[in-house]
Amino acid sequence: MAEVALIEKSERLGTPAETDAPAQPTHRVHLPDRKLPPLIEPEPLPRRVLGLVTIVIVLALYAFTLKTFWAPADGGVDQNAYLMGGKQIALHGSTRFTPDHPFEYVGAMMIVPTKNTDGSVKPDFDGGYYPKYPFGQSLLFAIPQMILGRDVGVKWAFAINPICAVLAVAGTFFLARALAGSFAAILAAILLATSPVMFVLANGANSHPACVACVVWGMFFLVRWWQADSVWRGALAGLLLAYACLVRYSEGLLVLPIIAVAMMKVRWRDWRSYLRVAVPLVAWLIPIATLFIYNKVTIGQLTGYDASNESEFGSGFRWEKLLDTWDLALRTFHDMALFFTLPLGVAGLIMLFARNWRAAVAILLWPLPIIALYMSYYWSPERGVSYARFFLSALPALLVGFAVCVKFGIMRLGELDRSWANRIALPIAAGV
Structure with a gap:
């Protein structure tokens, strides 16, 4: 009788009785897309401002240096x-x-x-x-x-390529800061600016500085779209990564991180989520389709390399060549790209899996396919900028790994032992 009275009272008051079963939802709940969580703690405002001021000074010095050696000609x-x-x-x-x-x-x-x-x-x-x-x-x-x-x-x-080189250094800072903080990001930006291959190519009229600028900023906006879930960031990511392919065909491989991020972001049971995560893919496809249509109309092939019969798989790109060239590629990275810091960059990319394996997968899908492609390429001169330039767009990814290694490796070692010897030795080791 007491239970019946409780139910009647609850009905009069419009509240469910304690004995009632949980109410069933009247409509399906649509969850937001999966976001990439912050990988570092928010920095204090003074440190963030100091980092911005420092990178502005670095960019100004880099631009001044490039201007000193710049000439409006190329043979x-x-x-x-x-x-x-x-x-x-x-x-x-x-x-x-x-x-x-x-x-x-x-x-x-x-x-x-x-x-x-x-x-x-x-x-x-x-x-x-x-x-x-x-x-x-x-x-x-x-x-x-x-x-x-x-x-x-x-x-x-x-002046287009020197400007793009400065933009690439700036993009490296912002991307590395999102994953490793301002201090490590400044080091990564300086390493890209002073890399021999970047320094040599920045003032030329070749395609590499513009390509690396599009790639770095495209990956930055891809990560930010993954974190913030804004349409315009996703569209910019797709457009910039596509334009990198409009500069160099090989950068079409950068559709792989776009696909990977979309797959890790989507809610598989919600069709609306498919539309949202398709934004960067659609933005990527439009310029690529334009390029292929233009090529088909003008030269009768999808790419200029098809028309020249230069780079067919099986002749221009071979698995045997990749196996023969791996040591040359490592020496080239060490001599002309990332002297001494290459192992730290690789270590940092591995360490990133401990922070967030999804972010690590997305970042690794950036350099690995490009490096493998050009290791299998038939034209691989011994060391020098002529070969190192093929890997330039992959350098910022390795420098992001370097920043992660500095933030969560070298700097953590300093926190474990605060003796004066380590306080002096560790910054020197990081700088070297």
Whole structure:
């Protein structure tokens, strides 16, 4: 009787009785997408401001150094194709170059459009040549010429790559700061700026500085989209990583971290989640589709390398070559890229698994495919910038690992033993 009275009273008051079963939800609860948690504790505002001031000083000094050695000219063969493509885009809206007479110079990296599988010239060839490279770098060179005119714009076109080099160093700082804090991020940025291969290529008219800038900032926005779940960050991540492919075809491999992050972020049972995580993928696909359509219309192939028959898998890229080149690649990384710090970078990427294995997987999918691809490439000159340049876009990932190693390895050792000897020796070791 007491139980019945309790139920009647609860019905009058509109509250469930204690003996009632839990109420069933009337609609499905839609959970937010899975986010990447913060990997470090929030920094105090003074330390964060000090880090920003320091990196601004580093960037200013780096820009001044590049300006000291900068000259608006380049005699390289590859560079000629990028510059010629930029000139033609500014003048005619296409990278196509048609000589005015039979003896006019045509660069070695300009190709004849082909449609035949054997590489023979198509019967209706009308004398037009195209760079074998994607049009992204040429478009960057064309923009100053279209805005400022040919006389002034040509000089500013040669400033594109130094500007991109400074932006790449800045992007390395912000990406490393998100994973390892300001102090370690500053060290990573300085190491990229002073890397021999970066320093040599920054003032050239090749494709590498612009490529690494797009890659670093694309990965930064990908991580921030993963953490903050904002559409514009996801769109920027996809667009920047796609534009890196518009500069260098090999950077198309960077769709792998996009796919990995999307898979780790999605709620598999919620169709709305599929739409949300597709943002960077759609943003990546639009420029890539534009590139392929342009190539198909102009040169009859999906890439300029298809038209030149230079880089087919099985000939241009071979598994046997990868096995033969691994020691050369390690020496090149050590001599021309990350002297002494390469092992610390690798150690840091491994240590990142202890912090968050999802973040570690996403970061590793950035450098590993690119490094493996170019280790299998047929053209691998002994050491030097000529070979090291292929790996430039992977260096910031290794420097992120270096920052993680500094933050959670070297600096933690100092916390374990606060003797004056370690307080002096550990910073010196980290700086070396």
